[in-house]
Amino acid sequence: MDTPKERILRRFLAFLSRYRSLPEARLATLGGNGTEARLWAESKIDHGWLIELNRKLRGRLIEEHGYKIHNRLGTFHQILGGYGGDEGIVDGFHLDLCGTMREGIISDFTPILPLIFKSKGRCLAITVADARRNLALEDWPTTKERALELFGKRSRGILRSLEAQARLLPVRRTDHPAWMKPFNPAKAAKREFAMLVTVGEILLPYRWTPVAMERYVYVSSYQGHRFRMRTYLFHFERKNADAPSLTDVWKKSPLYFDTPEEMLDIDLQKPHPSVHIPQGVPMLESKLGEVARLFGGATAAEYEDLLGKSQQLSGILAIIGKNVIPGTEQAMVPKIVTTPAQNGGPQKKKRKLTDLPEKEQIEWLLETLELRAQNDQKWLNGSWEARLRESFGQFTPPLSKSIRATLARTSGGHRKSFEARIHSAFGDKAKPYLDRLSKL
Numbered sequence: 315m316d317t318p319k320e321r322i323l324r325r326f327l328a329f330l331s332r333y334r335s336l337p338e339a340r341l342a343t344l345g346g347n348g349t350e351a352r353l354w355a356e357s358k359i360d361h362g363w364l365i366e367l368n369r370k371l372r373g374r375l376i377e378e379h380g381y382k383i384h385n386r387l388g389t390f391h392q393i394l395g396g397y398g399g400d401e402g403i404v405d406g407f408h409l410d411l412c413g414t415m416r417e418g419i420i421s422d423f424t425p426i427l428p429l430i431f432k433s434k435g436r437c438l439a440i441t442v443a444d445a446r447r448n449l450a451l452e453d454w455p456t457t458k459e460r461a462l463e464l465f466g467k468r469s470r471g472i473l474r475s476l477e478a479q480a481r482l483l484p485v486r487r488t489d490h491p492a493w494m495k496p497f498n499p500a501k502a503a504k505r506e507f508a509m510l511v512t513v514g515e516i517l518l519p520y521r522w523t524p525v526a527m528e529r530y531v532y533v534s535s536y537q538g539h540r541f542r543m544r545t546y547l548f549h550f551e552r553k554n555a556d557a558p559s560l561t562d563v564w565k566k567s568p569l570y571f572d573t574p575e576e577m578l579d580i581d582l583q584k585p586h587p588s589v590h591i592p593q594g595v596p597m598l599e600s601k602l603g604e605v606a607r608l609f610g611g612a613t614a615a616e617y618e619d620l621l622g623k624s625q626q627l628s629g630i631l632a633i634i635g636k637n638v639i640p641g642t643e644q645a646m647v648p649k650i651v652t653t654p655a656q657n658g659g660p661q662k663k664k665r666k667l668t669d670l671p672e673k674e675q676i677e678w679l680l681e682t683l684e685l686r687a688q689n690d691q692k693w694l695n696g697s698w699e700a701r702l703r704e705s706f707g708q709f710t711p712p713l714s715k716s717i718r719a720t721l722a723r724t725s726g727g728h729r730k731s732f733e734a735r736i737h738s739a740f741g742d743k744a745k746p747y748l749d750r751l752s753k754l
């Protein structure tokens with residue numbers, strides 16, 4: 315019989331197979347004891363990379379499996395990227411950690427993302443220990459600040475939705491073995507929320523967003539110890555990714571809880587009897603909120619979502635009425651402004667690159683450089699004109715000329731000043747943008 319970890323690994327293969335046939339897929343994972351490699355072989359996967367730091371484990375992996383081996387996560391993108399073409403991509407990457415997403419792991423892993431985005435499968439699994447070595451609760455004030463920067467006022471509603479979902483996990487069933495310890499849903503939600511913030515920070519600069527996701531909670535054994543683990547599966551599409559679309563997919567994604575007997579698919583629509591009002595939270599805002607929280611589960615989550623949207627709308631109305639709440643302007647202005655078209659359909663308002671806020675200008679320039687690089691540094695078949703029309707609602711020779719000049723100021727002798735521009739716009743969050751630039 316499969317162990318819980320094996321069941322999750324098989325789930326990832328099944329998830330990937332929706333987007334890419336497994337025998338054609340290219341996979342990579344952290345090597346460990348080779349369990350995943352064994353399942354790859356069973357699924358007739360020919361193209362795989364095992365990344366393993368530990369010399370002994372690496373030796374065993376070389377002996378027992380026919381997959382390519384690399385020793386360090388941090389240099390994997392260079393090795394794989396060096397192959398180029400169809401070999402320089404990864405359809406399914408598993409960041410299979412024993413602990414949590416720490417700074418070193420994040421900076422090692424982030425440069426691998428573009429290799430996933432370039433593939434046909436575009437799937438990622440992240441496995442983390444739920445509580446072990448997880449500093450989310452100790453670092454809670456920092457997590458809250460980072461969340462506020464990403465999600466603004468919606469942060470609290472998102473956390474409440476995750477807590478409502480954590481309350482649906484059947485952790486207090488008396489028939490569970492002793493090692494399936496009950497856990498505090500409020501703390502579990504905070505840890506999941508911290509993970510969402512980290513994933514948001516890593517992903518959003520790339521403008522790719524998950525369009526499908528699955529979440530798993532289970533207990534796994536590693537080196538003789540049992541730990542509660544979480545695995546998150548993602549499939550990405552290139553979209554105007556933003557924080558609300560990420561949180562929406564996250565909160566609505568199926569949540570599974572693995573027990574020794576079965577994999578439970580948690581019914582997120584189910585009302586939950588226990589109502590939790592966290593300490594220090596002001597009295598419920600309205601009777602409707604009170605009722606929604608009494609129902610709990612998906613009803614409470616939907617209410618929080620609507621509350622967040624209504625707060626956002628109030629902000630937009632305040633801006634329109636020139637009554638801007640300081641510091642909230644950028645987050646609340648909708649990204650695409652539309653005006654009625656002559657033919658009745660919506661049409662993007664005409665604008666120039668310099669009409670965008672500085673951070674968006676840099677993101678647009680990086681994305682455009684990446685698109686050009688993917689096409690051998692050429693804009694073919696009207697793709698340049700289409701890019702400008704799509705982004706700015708117009709294509710005119712002066713606009714084209716000025717943007718080509720701005721693009722020219724990102725490379726060659728101008729590279730250093732473009733890097734300085736990124737530093738000054740993004741401050742301590744500049745690294746992923748600089749990494750992207752360094753690959754161009």
Ligand SMILES: C[S@@+](CC[C@H](N)C(=O)[O-])C[C@H]1O[C@@H](n2cnc3c(N)ncnc32)[C@H](O)[C@@H]1O
Pocket residue numbers: 343344345346347348349350351365366367368371385386387388410411412422
């Ligand atoms: C949970 S295990 C992987 C399990 C494996 N996927 C399996 O199914 O058997 C994680 C492995 O990653 C390795 N590791 C951790 N950090 C690493 C890094 N920065 N570079 C390479 N390997 C690393 C550890 O030595 C450990 O063996």
